[in-house]
Amino acid sequence: MAFLEIDGLRKRFGNVEILKGINLELEKGGFLVLVGPSGCGKSTLLNTIAGLETITAGEIRVDGRAINDLHPSKRDIAMVFQSYALYPNMTVAGNISFGMEMRGVPADERQKAIDKVAKVLQIGHLLQRKPSQLSGGQRQRVAMGRALVRDPKLFLFDEPLSNLDAKLRVDMRIEIKRLHATTGTTIVYVTHDQIEAMTLATKIAVMRDGEVQQFGTPAEIYNNPSNMFVADFMGSPAMNLIPATVGVNGHGLAVVMQREAREPISLPLANAPAGLSEFKDKPVIFGVRPEALTDPEGAERNASAIATANLHIEVVEPAGSDTFAVTNLGGKGVVARLRADANIQPGSNTALAFNLTKAVFFDPATEKRIF
Amino acid sequence: MSAIASSSRQSGASTKVLNRVVIYGLLALFALFYLMPLFVMLVTSFKTMDEIQNGNMLSLPKAPTFEPWLKAWGQTCVGLTCAGIKGYFWNSIKMVVPAVIISTLLGALNGYVLTKWRFRGHTLVFGLMLFACFIPFQSVLLPMATILGSLGRFGVSLQNSIGTSLGLGNPTVNLIFVHVVYGIGFTTLFFRNYYEAFPTELVKAAQVDGASFFQIFRRIMLPNSMPIFVVTVIYQFTNIWNDFLFASAYAGTGDAMPMTVALNNVVNTSTGVVEYNVNMAAAMIAALPTLLVYVLAGRYFVRGLMAGAVKG
Numbered sequence: 001m002a003f004l005e006i007d008g009l010r011k012r013f014g015n016v017e018i019l020k021g022i023n024l025e026l027e028k029g030g031f032l033v034l035v036g037p038s039g040c041g042k043s044t045l046l047n048t049i050a051g052l053e054t055i056t057a058g059e060i061r062v063d064g065r066a067i068n069d070l071h072p073s074k075r076d077i078a079m080v081f082q083s084y085a086l087y088p089n090m091t092v093a094g095n096i097s098f099g100m101e102m103r104g105v106p107a108d109e110r111q112k113a114i115d116k117v118a119k120v121l122q123i124g125h126l127l128q129r130k131p132s133q134l135s136g137g138q139r140q141r142v143a144m145g146r147a148l149v150r151d152p153k154l155f156l157f158d159e160p161l162s163n164l165d166a167k168l169r170v171d172m173r174i175e176i177k178r179l180h181a182t183t184g185t186t187i188v189y190v191t192h193d194q195i196e197a198m199t200l201a202t203k204i205a206v207m208r209d210g211e212v213q214q215f216g217t218p219a220e221i222y223n224n225p226s227n228m229f230v231a232d233f234m235g236s237p238a239m240n241l242i243p244a245t246v247g248v249n250g251h252g253l254a255v256v257m258q259r260e261a262r263e264p265i266s267l268p269l270a271n272a273p274a275g276l277s278e279f280k281d282k283p284v285i286f287g288v289r290p291e292a293l294t295d296p297e298g299a300e301r302n303a304s305a306i307a308t309a310n311l312h313i314e315v316v317e318p319a320g321s322d323t324f325a326v327t328n329l330g331g332k333g334v335v336a337r338l339r340a341d342a343n344i345q346p347g348s349n350t351a352l353a354f355n356l357t358k359a360v361f362f363d364p365a366t367e368k369r370i371f
Numbered sequence: 372m373s374a375i376a377s378s379s380r381q382s383g384a385s386t387k388v389l390n391r392v393v394i395y396g397l398l399a400l401f402a403l404f405y406l407m408p409l410f411v412m413l414v415t416s417f418k419t420m421d422e423i424q425n426g427n428m429l430s431l432p433k434a435p436t437f438e439p440w441l442k443a444w445g446q447t448c449v450g451l452t453c454a455g456i457k458g459y460f461w462n463s464i465k466m467v468v469p470a471v472i473i474s475t476l477l478g479a480l481n482g483y484v485l486t487k488w489r490f491r492g493h494t495l496v497f498g499l500m501l502f503a504c505f506i507p508f509q510s511v512l513l514p515m516a517t518i519l520g521s522l523g524r525f526g527v528s529l530q531n532s533i534g535t536s537l538g539l540g541n542p543t544v545n546l547i548f549v550h551v552v553y554g555i556g557f558t559t560l561f562f563r564n565y566y567e568a569f570p571t572e573l574v575k576a577a578q579v580d581g582a583s584f585f586q587i588f589r590r591i592m593l594p595n596s597m598p599i600f601v602v603t604v605i606y607q608f609t610n611i612w613n614d615f616l617f618a619s620a621y622a623g624t625g626d627a628m629p630m631t632v633a634l635n636n637v638v639n640t641s642t643g644v645v646e647y648n649v650n651m652a653a654a655m656i657a658a659l660p661t662l663l664v665y666v667l668a669g670r671y672f673v674r675g676l677m678a679g680a681v682k683g
Contacts, residue, residue: 051579
């Protein structure tokens with residue numbers, strides 16, 4: 001039995017259904033990231049776990065106990081808010097101990113707990129300051145301290161890094177990951193940033209319009225997206241989703257894509273699955289991540305199926321660690337990811353290698369994965 | 372090219388100076404016009420009657436004297452009793468302080484509920500509260516008198532049955548009641564608008580921390596409401612202290628008469644010569660508390676108290 005179980009959860013505001021039957025589970029010590037575009041219901045889902053929003057149907061269980069009818073303070077959870085929500089009239093120590101004070105913990109025990117948390121987060125020198133005297137990163141730390149001090153069964157993070165600048169965000173991301181590794185707490189984390197999701201999670205739930213699109217480990221989500229939305233949302237630059245048709249090349253199946261002002265290219269699919277032949281001569285969406293479309297020298301050595309094609313390069317974007325080249329296939333801009341020192345010129349025709357073992361196919365009508 | 376540019380810049384600068392002169396000149400004129408009566412009051416209150424009758428209204432007192440102030444405070448006649456206005460001053464304090472505190476706290480509580488504990492129809496309730504701000508005083512005079520009358524009768528029967536009237540029927544309590552009821556509309560409006568912008572996440576965090584409805588109000592909302600508290604207290608204090616209509620209607624005679632009514636009676640007492648200096652001093656005394664509230668509370672009117680609650 002999983003530690004956190006969400007079972008058929010529904011949430012309705014009037015006639016609008018915000019959450020349409022959510023089923024998730026998370027093992028003890030796991031790190032679940034809820035990710036999706038704004039308005040997908042991920043924050044509402046977190047608030048229902050916290051008890052700040054009521055639910056219309058379903059059940060939320062933590063450690064086998066149904067908590068969905070309990071008051072937030074009785075659920076044995078702690079929450080870190082997007083704006084940190086530090087009480088401006090209290091000192092850092094007051095902020096951290098407010099919950100204990102409300103639960104009637106004696107003063108000397110509170111002091112001990114504050115000192116312990118201050119040590120873990122290295123905020124001992126800030127304890128007597130007011131939140132207005134802290135920097136963004138320090139406020140973030142105090143907000144985490146307030147959650148840590150409760151020693152709850154479940155931590156809830158609501159976009160905790162979105163108010164920080166880019167560099168600090170990376171630092172705090174690592175810090176959260178380290179905290180999770182050392183304390184072994186169970187965390188549910190909401191973000192719209194797919195990099196945060198990939199780096200932090202042990203499980204990711206990609207959400208859209210109140211539904212979970214895919215639920216799995218970061219590797220599953222990244223390599224085996226179940227539909228075009230997940231494929232497009234996770235990864236940066238996004239996966240290339242190229243309109244194509246399934247054709248025949250020699251004895252086997254091939255994927256055929258239109259090029260601008262030239263004959264279509266046809267890539268042989270060496271070990272195409274049997275299912276794909278049903279789509280012969282039909283349109284499909286051919287999905288290939290930018291790193292699976294690269295210069296022939298940079299292509300993965302141990303990939304079993306590599307197909308090379310000569311492509312017209314429209315734009316070259318040197319990004320320092322990589323060079324991105326944009327070409328046009330099937331009427332869409334397609335991004336290839338090359339080595340930083342790749343010698344490539346815009347306007348030239350260059351051979352690029354498709355790593356077909358990493359390629360995926362979608363049905364354009366249903367947007368679902370075919371293969 | 373450059374000659375044209377510099378001359379146009381010069382003419383631009385001179386227009387700017389002219390604008391300033393006109394603006395500040397007008398402002399100074401208005402300020403003078405507004406302050407003149409106050410000046411006359413102040414200088415007159417320090418003059419002897421001789422000087423008032425024979426001298427210029429605007430001239431400074433030749434031999435400044437505190438006599439009129441002392442007389443106004445302790446000896447002048449209000450109606451038929453001649454014990455000064457000090458008793459009425461305290462009457463006003465006893466009435467205004469509880470009325471301001473109660474109405475402000477109720478407004479804060481209403482604002483808290485209307486923004487952070489929303490219920491079905493909260494906009495309607497707020498709309499009705501807002502509507503209360505537009506009810507003219509005069510239209511509630513008679514109905515309110517009827518209500519106060521029945522409260523007074525209820526107080527008498529309480530007195531007979533349990534030995535205490537709980538203050539019902541007491542004119543001071545009546546005035547407090549009227550001012551609280553009338554003030555709630557305004558104080559609710561102030562606090563609701565302030566709390567509307569108050570970060571709801573603080574309330575949620577306190578809920579997760581296990582704080583109850585009133586604990587959140589007392590520990591989180593109130594300590595972070597200083598600016599709006601000051602605004603509301605200044606507003607309510609000034610309004611209630613200066614109120615004449617309710618005061619004269621519900622406590623216009625007898626011992627509970629507030630300052631404003633007493634001042635009116637001082638000025639209207641027609642025995643012998645009109646003591647302008649005493650009248651002016653009494654009026655100044657009547658105006659002092661509101662001035663004092665502005666001076667004292669204004670210092671705490673600090674903005675940016677919420678800095679640090681959310682990302683700054």
